[in-house]
Amino acid sequence: MKNITLEVQGMSCGHCVNAVEGSVGKLAGVEQVKVNLADAQVDVAFDESQVTLDTIKETIEDQGYEVE
Numbered sequence: 001m002k003n004i005t006l007e008v009q010g011m012s013c014g015h016c017v018n019a020v021e022g023s024v025g026k027l028a029g030v031e032q033v034k035v036n037l038a039d040a041q042v043d044v045a046f047d048e049s050q051v052t053l054d055t056i057k058e059t060i061e062d063q064g065y066e067v068e
Contacts, residue, residue: 007068019063
């Protein structure tokens with residue numbers, strides 16, 4: 001299991017948190033997603049054999065947010 005913290009810009013409310021946590025959480029291989037709105041960060045625990053970091057980033061960007 002790999003743990004990463006991504007800097008994500010554009011999140012500003014509870015809807016943003018739900019959108020990111022919901023979409024990333026549905027990916028196969030993602031065990032946990034936690035958004036820290038105040039710090040503009042997303043913590044993800046995932047299995048690298050099932051999902052790539054690029055897929056996680058693309059999923060967040062598809063929700064309209066910028067991953068730095």
